[in-house]
Each structure stands twice: as C-alpha cells, then as structure tokens.
Amino acid sequence: MVDTNVVLDVVRLVLVAKPLYEAVMKDLKDVEALRQVASAVDGINRRWVASFLFLSYKCTRGGGCFVVDFARRIELPRVFTKLLLGGALSVGRGGGSLLDEVVGLAERWLSMVGSSLGVGMLGMDYGDFEVAREVVKVYGACGSRSLARVLDNAIDILLVAVALNRGYGFVTTDRRLVCGLYNKIVTGVGQVRGGDVPWGSVLVCLADARLGVGGGVLSTKIYLIHEQCNRQCSERERWC
Amino acid sequence: MEGVGGVEARRLVLTLYDVFASVYRELYSLVESFDEDLSRGVVDVDEYYREAEEVVRSMYLDAYYLAGRFNEVLVRHPELLKVLPGAAPMQSPDVLYKLLGVLAGVSFRIACGFEGPRRGVLVLLGYSYLGLAWGRLLDAVVFTLASIALARDSRDVAVELLRRVDVDLEGVINFACGAVELAKFLEDRGIGSIPE
Numbered sequence: 353m354v355d356t357n358v359v360l361d362v363v364r365l366v367l368v369a370k371p372l373y374e375a376v377m378k379d380l381k382d383v384e385a386l387r388q389v390a391s392a393v394d395g396i397n398r399r400w401v402a403s404f405l406f407l408s409y410k411c412t413r414g415g416g417c418f419v420v421d422f423a424r425r426i427e428l429p430r431v432f433t434k435l436l437l438g439g440a441l442s443v444g445r446g447g448g449s450l451l452d453e454v455v456g457l458a459e460r461w462l463s464m465v466g467s468s469l470g471v472g473m474l475g476m477d478y479g480d481f482e483v484a485r486e487v488v489k490v491y492g493a494c495g496s497r498s499l500a501r502v503l504d505n506a507i508d509i510l511l512v513a514v515a516l517n518r519g520y521g522f523v524t525t526d527r528r529l530v531c532g533l534y535n536k537i538v539t540g541v542g543q544v545r546g547g548d549v550p551w552g553s554v555l556v557c558l559a560d561a562r563l564g565v566g567g568g569v570l571s572t573k574i575y576l577i578h579e580q581c582n583r584q585c586s587e588r589e590r591w592c
Numbered sequence: 593m594e595g596v597g598g599v600e601a602r603r604l605v606l607t608l609y610d611v612f613a614s615v616y617r618e619l620y621s622l623v624e625s626f627d628e629d630l631s632r633g634v635v636d637v638d639e640y641y642r643e644a645e646e647v648v649r650s651m652y653l654d655a656y657y658l659a660g661r662f663n664e665v666l667v668r669h670p671e672l673l674k675v676l677p678g679a680a681p682m683q684s685p686d687v688l689y690k691l692l693g694v695l696a697g698v699s700f701r702i703a704c705g706f707e708g709p710r711r712g713v714l715v716l717l718g719y720s721y722l723g724l725a726w727g728r729l730l731d732a733v734v735f736t737l738a739s740i741a742l743a744r745d746s747r748d749v750a751v752e753l754l755r756r757v758d759v760d761l762e763g764v765i766n767f768a769c770g771a772v773e774l775a776k777f778l779e780d781r782g783i784g785s786i787p788e
Contacts, residue, residue, distance in 0.1 A: 360786050362771045362774075363771060363774045363775050363778065363786065364785070364786050365693060365696070365697050366697050366701065366771045366772050366774070366775035367697075367775045367778065367779070367783075367784060367785055367786065368694060368785065369694050369695075369696075369697025369698045369700070369701055370779065372694055372697075372698050373697070373698045373701045373702065376698060376702075377702070393687070393690050393691055393694050394687075394690065395785075396689070396691075398693070398725065398726075400693065401689070401692075401693045401696070401725045401726050402726060404722060404771070405719075405722055405723075405726055407767070408759075408763075408764055408767050408768070409758070409759070411767065412759075412760050412763025412764060412766070412767050431786065434787050435783055435786070435787070438787060440782060440783045440784065440785070441781060441782060441783055460777075461774070461777060464773065464774055464777055465774060467770075468769075468770030468771070468773045468774055469767060469774070470766070470767070470770070554727065555726070
C-alpha cells in the first residue's frame with residue numbers, strides 16, 4: 353500500500369528533468385533556459401530517487417501496489433488545489449463547480465497512475481474504520497492533547513489502519529506520521545539493509561506497526577522513505 | 593552566455609562519464625570486454641555477473657572524492673558551470689547525486705519518445721544513473737551492462753542479467769515510461785512541478 357506522496361515523488365523526478373531535457377534536445381541558447389536548467393538540477397531531492405527506485409522494484413512484476421481510494425477524493429484534490437492556488441494550474445471560468453473540476457482532474461490523473469505505473473486502487477470498508485477508531489482510542493487514553501494531534505491527522509491514521517487491518521506493508525515519505533505514532537503503534541524504526549530487501553538504502557527505513565484489537569494483535573511493516581529516516585524520533589515528535 | 597546550452601549539457605554528461613571511467617578503471621575494463629564479447633556473441637551471463645560483483649566490491653562511491661575529480665574537470669572547462677546550479681556546486685557532493693538524478697529523468701524522457709529496443713537502452717541507462725545516485729552500485733553496473741546488451745540486440749542477455757538483481761526488463765521500461773506519461777499529463781495543463 354502506497355502513500356500518494358511516494359507516487360508524486362516518482363513524477364517529480366521526471367518533471368524536474370524537463371529543462372535539461374529541452375536544453376539537450378533543442379540546444380537552447382538563451383540565458384533564461386540555462387537558469388532553469390541550473391535550478392532544475394538544484395531542485396532534485398534524493399528522496400525522489402529513492403521513491404522512484406523503490407516503486408520500480410516493488411510495483412513491477414505484478415507487485416500489487418495500490419493507493420487507498422481516499423486519495424481520489426481527498427488527498428489528490430488537495431495537491432491539485434495547492435497547484436491551483438499557487439498559480440501553476442488554471443481552470444476555466446465557464447460553468448460547473450470548481451471542486452468538481454479539481455476532483456475530476458485528480459481522478460483522471462489517478463486513473464493514469466493505475467494504467468501507467470500499475471498502481472491500483474483499494475476501497476476502504478467499515479472494518480478499516482473500526483481499526484482506525486481503536487488507534488484513536490489508544491491516543492485518547494494519553495490525554496486530550498494526544499487525541500487532538502491524532503484527529504488532526506485523521507486521514508493518515510485511516511491509511512495506517514487499513515494497512516494494519518489487512519496486514520499490507522505501508523510505504524510512506526511522512527516521517528511526521530511515523531514519529532507521531534512512535535512508541536504506541538510504531539516501533540523499531542531502522543535503516544533497511546541490502547540483503548534484507550533488495551531496495552535497501554540509507555534513505556529507506558523499516559518499522560513495525562502493531563495494535564491490540566479485541567484480544568488479538570494486528571501487525572504490519574511500514575517503509576519510511578526519508579532523508580533522515582534513521583534519526584531517532586524525539587519526544588516532541590511523538591503524539592503520546 | 594551566448595552559445596551556451598545543449599552543447600554544454602551534452603559535454604557535462606560526457607564529462608561525468610570521463611570522471612567515472614577514470615576513477616573506476618576496473619569498471620571501464622569490464623564494460624569494454626563485455627561489449628567485445630557481445631559483438632562476438634559469446635557472453636557468459638553468470639561470469640559477467642560474478643565479475644560485476646567483484647568490481648563493485650572494490651568500488652567505493654566516495655562522493656567527496658568524485659566531486660573533487662569533477663571539480664578538477666570543471667576548473668579546466670568553466671563554461672560547463674553554466675549548466676550547474678549557481679552556488680559553489682562542487683563544494684558539496686550533493687550536486688553529484690542531484691546531477692545523476694536529473695540525468696536519469698532526462699534519459700527516461702528521451703527513451704520514452706522512442707519505440708522498440710532504443711527505448712529500453714536509454715531507460716536502463718537512466719536506471720544505472722539512479723542506481724549510482726542511490727548507492728546501489730551492483731544494480732547500477734548491471735543496468736549499464738544490460739543497456740549495452742540491448743543496444744547490441746542481445747535482449748536475452750539483458751533479461752538474464754537483470755534477473756540476477758531481481759529486475760524485470762519490461763516492468764522497469766513500462767514503469768519509467770508510465771512516469772513520463774504522468775508528468776506529461778501535468779505539463780499539458782501547465783504544471784511544471786508538484787509542491788511538497
């Protein structure tokens with residue numbers, strides 16, 4: 353199960369290469385084009401490289417990668433709204449609701465993610481919500497501040513709950529989430545070594561997620577792709 | 593700045609090759625003998641994979657050292673600096689990783705404009721850049737050899753080599769070109785970057 357930001361990293365790596373690609377293909381000569389090439393190289397993030405390789409290894413060969421359907425209605429529209437407000441995306445004035453347009457664009461893009469990268473879509477069911485409620489109860493027991501912090505991250509909690517409920521590994525770039533859940537749900541964040549999994553790297557950490565539910569225990573693995581994934585989670589970062 | 597552009601970008605790529613080839617002479621010899629064997633049609637995939645493992649054992653991707661060597665070249669060819677980020681790029685090995693990352697993106701974009709074997713050749717070259725940027729040296733070497741094999745119409749050799757590092761040839765080609773399609777979908781709507 354893949355956090356949409358990991359998929360976005362894959363696309364970021366290709367987007368950032370456009371100015372250099374154009375310089376190479378068209379032999380651009382103007383100063384502005386060169387400035388863009390320089391700024392493109394500078395903008396590369398090593399995490400994007402890690403995300404690209406991780407999904408290349410994991411999602412090809414019918415690896416069964418998917419994003420949760422919340423991405424279609426909530427997460428990606430949020431990204432496209434940012435693009436809209438940042439001036440990068442323009443939508444027509446004529447007719448229809450702006451939200452419909454943004455959601456429609458997100459849906460079309462996500463459907464391409466399915467056909468182009470082989471990343472499928474997973475629908476959530478009531479059992480997933482029940483597990484998410486259990487996570488919230490764990491943090492509610494830590495006090496109102498902890499409860500508030502968990503509820504502020506409700507969508508991310510749902511994703512972790514789906515992974516726990518179904519025993520699917522969860523790939524994310526969100527260190528804030530992993531560290532937020534540290535100690536109560538997540539334990540043992542550590543660098544993945546080559547040999548353990550083929551995509552071992554300093555930028556990829558593996559953690560265990562566990563939750564006691566009704567006398568049983570749900571557990572899964574979380575892969576964190578982050579430049580500082582191996583840095584210990586501080587008390588301030590933990591939500592409980 | 594007149595006359596500076598694609599030519600410099602291409603020279604920058606070649607310069608990077610020169611730096612790697614001079615620092616990793618064993619790798620260079622491996623690639624040369626592999627290419628010769630391919631042209632004679634006598635490649636032993638197991639043997640080359642073992643040799644690749646040997647070469648990688650002796651390789652240490654010391655980014656500071658490589659950045660230093662790269663810097664020496666740039667001192668001789670300062671015009672190439674115009675293609676790199678402005679602020680003292682060579683003082684940090686970070687720029688090397690960034691350059692490898694962006695070159696991978698460029699290779700994928702060029703590759704996916706082609707059909708047939710040429711697409712695979714360039715996609716695998718892009719993956720070898722990513723392997724280097726990520727510090728997965730064995731994978732990077734195997735991707736390079738597989739790319740050369742495809743260029744020499746030895747698809748079966750490329751497939752066999754990639755299988756050793758658990759990579760599916762069609763899978764990575766489709767994935768890279770899928771990423772390019774997704775990026776173009778956004779670019780067609782005027783989106784050139786996605787905020788974090």
